[in-house]
Amino acid sequence: MKTITLAIAWIWIAVPLGWGVYQSVQKSMPLFHGPSQPAAVSRPTP
Amino acid sequence: MNFLSREATVAPPGFNRWLVPPAAISVHMCIGEVYGFSVFNVPLTQAGAGWTIPQVGWVYSIALFMLGMSAAAFGKWVERSGPRKTMVASCVCFCGGLLISALGVKLQMLWLLYLGYGVIGGIGLGLGYISPVSTLIKWFPDRPGMATGMAIMGFGGGALIGAPLGVKLMDHFHSATSLGVAEAFVAIACLYAVSMLFGAFLVRVPTADWKPDGWEPSQHVKPMMTNASVAVDVAWKTPQFWCLWVVLCMNVSAGIGILGQASKMCSDMFGVSAAVGGGFAGLLSLFNMGGRFVWSSVSDYTGRKTVYSIYFLLGAVLYCAVPWTQNIQNKTLFVAVTAVIITMYGGGFATIPAYLRDLFGAYQVGAIHGRLITAWSVAALLGPSLVNYISTARIEAGVPKAEAYNSTMFLMAGLLMIGLVANLLVRPVDPKHHVAETPRA
Numbered sequence: 371m372k373t374i375t376l377a378i379a380w381i382w383i384a385v386p387l388g389w390g391v392y393q394s395v396q397k398s399m400p401l402f403h404g405p406s407q408p409a410a411v412s413r414p415t416p
Numbered sequence: 417m418n419f420l421s422r423e424a425t426v427a428p429p430g431f432n433r434w435l436v437p438p439a440a441i442s443v444h445m446c447i448g449e450v451y452g453f454s455v456f457n458v459p460l461t462q463a464g465a466g467w468t469i470p471q472v473g474w475v476y477s478i479a480l481f482m483l484g485m486s487a488a489a490f491g492k493w494v495e496r497s498g499p500r501k502t503m504v505a506s507c508v509c510f511c512g513g514l515l516i517s518a519l520g521v522k523l524q525m526l527w528l529l530y531l532g533y534g535v536i537g538g539i540g541l542g543l544g545y546i547s548p549v550s551t552l553i554k555w556f557p558d559r560p561g562m563a564t565g566m567a568i569m570g571f572g573g574g575a576l577i578g579a580p581l582g583v584k585l586m587d588h589f590h591s592a593t594s595l596g597v598a599e600a601f602v603a604i605a606c607l608y609a610v611s612m613l614f615g616a617f618l619v620r621v622p623t624a625d626w627k628p629d630g631w632e633p634s635q636h637v638k639p640m641m642t643n644a645s646v647a648v649d650v651a652w653k654t655p656q657f658w659c660l661w662v663v664l665c666m667n668v669s670a671g672i673g674i675l676g677q678a679s680k681m682c683s684d685m686f687g688v689s690a691a692v693g694g695g696f697a698g699l700l701s702l703f704n705m706g707g708r709f710v711w712s713s714v715s716d717y718t719g720r721k722t723v724y725s726i727y728f729l730l731g732a733v734l735y736c737a738v739p740w741t742q743n744i745q746n747k748t749l750f751v752a753v754t755a756v757i758i759t760m761y762g763g764g765f766a767t768i769p770a771y772l773r774d775l776f777g778a779y780q781v782g783a784i785h786g787r788l789i790t791a792w793s794v795a796a797l798l799g800p801s802l803v804n805y806i807s808t809a810r811i812e813a814g815v816p817k818a819e820a821y822n823s824t825m826f827l828m829a830g831l832l833m834i835g836l837v838a839n840l841l842v843r844p845v846d847p848k849h850h851v852a853e854t855p856r857a
Contacts, residue, residue, distance in 0.1 A: 372432055379438035379618060382611075383570070387445060390576030391702060397580075398699035400692045401682075401751065 422498030427620035433555040433628075435618055437563065440548030441570035442615035443503050446608040447510055447544040448574015450479050451701070453533070455582045459595045465524035472526075475517075475534050477796075482538025484793030487546050491786030492648060494543065499551045503616035506544035511605040511612070513537025518601035544612070545571065545789065549769045550782035554622050557778070558631050561720070561770040565712025568766040572705035576698075578604075638774075640721055640842070644850035645779035652787050656775050656845050659838045661791045663724055664768055666835030668795035670731065670828040671761025673803040674754060675700055677821075684817040685742045686750065696751065703755040704762040711763025712770065720771035721842060727760040728836035732829040739822040765792075775845050802827060 418424060453476050460472045494502045513536040520528025548567050556563035585603050589596030627633065633643050651657050674681070678700050679693035688696075715723040734753050741750035768788065773781045803824050810820040 372430075376432055376435055379435050382614060383438045383441045383445060386577050386611075387441075387570075387573045390573055390580065391705075393580040394576050394698040394702045398695035398702075401688070401695045401699065401747075 420497075420501040420504055422496075422501070422621060425498050425500045425619060425621050427622055427626075431620055431622075433622075436548070436552060436555050436620065437566045439499075439503075439615040439618035440552055440567035441573075442611045442618070443506065443544050443547060444567050444570030445574045445577060446612050447506065447541045448571040449578030449582075449604065449608065450476065450483075450537075450541055451572075451575030452577075452579030452582060453479070455579045456586075456597055456600075459586060459597050460521070460529075463521055463524065463595055463597060465526065467526055472529075475529050478530055478534030479538040479541060480796050481793050482535055483541040483545060484790045486539040486542030487786035487789040488542075489786075490539075490543060491546060491783030492780070494546055494786065495550060495648075495780050495783045498621060499547050499619045500616045502543050502547035503612060503619065506540045506547060507609055507612035507616065508540070510537050510540030510544060511609040513540060514601045514605035514608075518598040518605070521598040521601065542786070542789070546782050546786045548615075548619065549785050550778060550780070551619065551621050553769065553773050553778050553781055554626075556628075557633065558628050559713070559716045560773050561715040561767055562709070562713040564769040565709045565766040568712070568769075569705055569708040569762075571765075572701065572708050572762055575701050576705065579698075581607075638719060640719060640844060641774040642777055642844060642850075644847065645777035646775075646784075646845055646849050647851055648780040648783040648787065650849050651776045651780070651784045651845075654845055654849060656842055657784070657788070659842045660768065660771060660775075661788055662838035663835050663842075664764065664788060665791035665795045665798070666831045666838070667724075667727060667731075667761065667764035668792055669799040669802070670735070670831045670835075671704075671758060671764070671799070672795060673799035673824065673828055675704065675758060675761065676800040677803050677807075678754070681821055682750075685821060686745070686747050687818075688747075699751065700754060700758045703758045707759025707762035708766035711759060712766035715763075715767045715770060720767055720774055721839060723763070723767055724771070724839045725836060727764055728832045728839060731757055731760050732832045732836075735825045735829040735832065738825045739819070742818060742822075775842070777850075779851060 457469055457472050461467050461469055497505075513532045513534075516532025516536060517529045518532075520526065520532055549564055552563040552567055553560045581604065582600055585600035586596040589599035589603070646654070675697075678697040679690065681693075682688055682696040683690060683693040711723060711727075718726075734757050737753050738750065741747075741753055769781065769785050772784050772788065776784055803821070806824045806827065807820045810823060811817055
């Protein structure tokens with residue numbers, strides 16, 4: 371009974387946290403795909 | 417005996433202490449929703465009442481301000497009342513605040529949002545944030561950093577859940593006559609009330625003489641660690657308290673400056689789209705959460721002073737490296753550097769309760785932590801203001817957007833050096849401040 375309570379308690383928090391992590395990873399994927407436009411950078415003139 | 421009283425929550429013999437961290441996390445991951453509140457900003461401006469983004473932005477600012485103030489004001493009550501009553505009070509305030517805000521959206525009264533989510537919800541945030549701290553430290557005297565780190569990790573995780581949940585609920589309730597904001601507030605209040613009450617039901621405090629099997633306090637005292645106790649009203653007058661106040665304020669100011677501007681900064685420095693910048697901000701939240709658990713657990717082995725010195729020294733080096741990653745246009749390196757910085761930002765939050773426990777004992781550590789959180793309120797104003805002000809001034813002075821953040825990064829490194837000095841000044845508390853005989857908290 372104690373083990374079941376312990377398992378339920380941890381699953382209770384692991385499921386929403388896992389869902390949040392999944393959403394975050396999915397949203398961040400475009401960061402590592404596709405080329406980005408080079409940002410405007412000032413270079414020292416010779 | 418009242419079900420909510422401290423006496424009713426005393427654990428029976430054989431209680432498994434590993435039930436307490438999920439109780440704490442189930443509260444923290446709900447109140448951490450405040451970090452994801454920004455997803456409501458734009459829909460609120462479109463709700464038909466003519467509200468502007470700055471007006472709506474005040475809801476978040478008031479909530480964070482009230483978090484710090486209520487944690488400081490109610491700390492002693494939290495210690496006296498125990499974690500269950502505090503968690504229920506936090507639930508009533510936070511979820512009640514959401515319901516009042518839903519009414520404010522329906523009636524198009526902005527002051528109801530300020531009162532609901534800002535003031536009342538903010539009090540719920542403060543109560544919920546400190547509610548499990550001293551309980552966890554008493555259950556895990558052998559690993560206080562890891563224990564409090566888990567709870568505070570839940571707060572970081574709250575943003576990962578709150579933001580996408582808010583968006584999905586607004587999409588679900590969106591109709592021809594409503595943007596779904598009020599309905600989303602009501603749904604979140606109901607869902608989060610269940611989770612927070614689950615935590616309140618589950619939490620237990622140990623008996624006064626409880627200790628882990630085979631663990632003897634006297635065998636685990638380190639130079640910067642005490643087994644004596646200091647009362648909150650004495651603790652906050654000691655130099656150690658104010659050194660830690662500066663430590664927390666500097667660490668948070670530097671981290672929040674990046675976290676709050678992450679999306680825009682990534683777009684400006686690397687020319688990526690707003691969507692990709694948003695993904696970068698989400699990724700940082702993930703590292704913010706992970707850092708809370710990892711670094712605070714590490715501090716149990718290295719000691720708190722060492723781990724904070726690492727945050728400040730390594731952090732300063734990495735802040736100075738950010739302009740270089742932009743200069744060589746290496747996006748992956750930029751992401752890696754900022755990710756490590758943000759783990760240490762989260763780690764700073766999560767390690768502070770254990771640092772307080774080391775210096776002041778477990779007696780009123782929750783209340784002392786509550787007063788220290790005022791440093792967070794100050795940092796929440798200082799960090800973003802510095803980044804905004806300096807980057808805007810640089811752009812106006814003709815510096816390309818991509819380079820506008822360079823001076824800010826060096827300034828953040830400077831803030832970390834101030835934090836390092838404060839950390840190095842921390843010494844054990846003078847025994848004259850110790851409580852003669854540790855009372856039951």
